[in-house]
Amino acid sequence: MRLPAIAPTANAELAARLDAAINNKTKPLGSLGALEVLAKQLGLIQQTVAVSIDQPAIIVFAGDHGVVAEGISAYPQDVTWQMVENFLTNGAAINVFARQTGAALYIVDAGVNHDFGPRPGLIDCKVAHGTRNFAHEAAMTAEQCAAAMEHGAALVADMPGNVIGFGEMGIGNTTSAAALMHKLAGIPAADCVGAGTGLSLDGVLRKQRVIEDAAQRHVGVSDPFDVLATFGGFEIAMMAGAMLKAASLRKTLLIDGFIVTSALLVASRMAPAILDYCVFAHCSDEAGHRRMLETLGARPLLQLGLRLGEGTGAALALPLLQAAANFLNEMATFASASVSEKSANE
Numbered sequence: 001m002r003l004p005a006i007a008p009t010a011n012a013e014l015a016a017r018l019d020a021a022i023n024n025k026t027k028p029l030g031s032l033g034a035l036e037v038l039a040k041q042l043g044l045i046q047q048t049v050a051v052s053i054d055q056p057a058i059i060v061f062a063g064d065h066g067v068v069a070e071g072i073s074a075y076p077q078d079v080t081w082q083m084v085e086n087f088l089t090n091g092a093a094i095n096v097f098a099r100q101t102g103a104a105l106y107i108v109d110a111g112v113n114h115d116f117g118p119r120p121g122l123i124d125c126k127v128a129h130g131t132r133n134f135a136h137e138a139a140m141t142a143e144q145c146a147a148a149m150e151h152g153a154a155l156v157a158d159m160p161g162n163v164i165g166f167g168e169m170g171i172g173n174t175t176s177a178a179a180l181m182h183k184l185a186g187i188p189a190a191d192c193v194g195a196g197t198g199l200s201l202d203g204v205l206r207k208q209r210v211i212e213d214a215a216q217r218h219v220g221v222s223d224p225f226d227v228l229a230t231f232g233g234f235e236i237a238m239m240a241g242a243m244l245k246a247a248s249l250r251k252t253l254l255i256d257g258f259i260v261t262s263a264l265l266v267a268s269r270m271a272p273a274i275l276d277y278c279v280f281a282h283c284s285d286e287a288g289h290r291r292m293l294e295t296l297g298a299r300p301l302l303q304l305g306l307r308l309g310e311g312t313g314a315a316l317a318l319p320l321l322q323a324a325a326n327f328l329n330e331m332a333t334f335a336s337a338s339v340s341e342k343s344a345n346e
């Protein structure tokens, strides 16, 4: 995929105007904390002091993983397609939270190991029936990886609105995500792996060994695209392509949990300026997530002990994004409300 151009959002003149607008609101200086940071970030992304949250969407990318053959998930692979059916009949957590927060929800078959047939509401971008097992060979061919990224970019290019939340579904994908983290951030596999859907301690150690052995097998692979093709999944590659395109269109990216963050880690190694466009919804309970967020210099909004995925954390953080935009747009200033400003001697 040709990388779309992503402009850094830094703009000293606009930043000063945003600071002034935020500081003139009727509140003690800095008292809206993370919401102030968010309001300023939205302003810089949208290049205006009059920010908006316009037609927010959540896209859930689903794909299967050959590496499940190594016994690295607590659930069988069939859960991936079964959960896709659940999304389509509005029964999953993400359906509930997207509805509650007024986000449009898109479900994408990036490469599920199942034939759905024509299904209203399912966006068919299937690259293949699941990836290969990266314990033995590269998960994807370069062509498949590029196709997945291009599908993601094309989806976002056609989408209305200025905020996109990212979610995923794919049994085994915490193993892919941990492998990407290990390879791209150089963090020991032991600090990248977690229980995923609920592996035992033995299971987590097995998962760690699978990643270490695969990293050894593919030791020469270091370019971010090649790392993605070798250890990633179709849903992860499609997310990375979608994220890069969304940032190039100056949309705000709402980043969910461990797997979504791994897709961003890949994308950020291809185009570092993408990070200017990212809001980190939450810190997941998946063991490696905090460390991956730190690697990206990310400050997550929520800490709720979530470890689900599907974009649930992104949906739950959307009201905070809306609150940041609303306070900037709607609060009175000290002057307009005739409220006295901070005392000069304080």
Ligand SMILES: Cc1cc2ncn([C@H]3O[C@H](COP(=O)(O)O)[C@@H](O)[C@H]3O)c2cc1C
Pocket: 072, 073, 074, 075, 079, 083, 168, 169, 170, 171, 172, 173, 174, 175, 195, 196, 197, 198, 308, 309, 310
């Ligand atoms: C019923 C069910 C619903 C889910 N929704 C998201 N995931 C989450 O769990 C999977 C990753 O964990 P692992 O790598 O351990 O397989 C992904 O599909 C992720 O989205 C689910 C998992 C299950 C079982």
Ligand SMILES: O=C(O)c1cccnc1
Pocket: 174, 196, 197, 256, 257, 258, 259, 260, 284, 285, 286, 289, 306, 307, 308, 309, 310
């Ligand atoms: O952090 C996540 O998004 C996550 C963690 C465990 C399993 N599935 C998703």
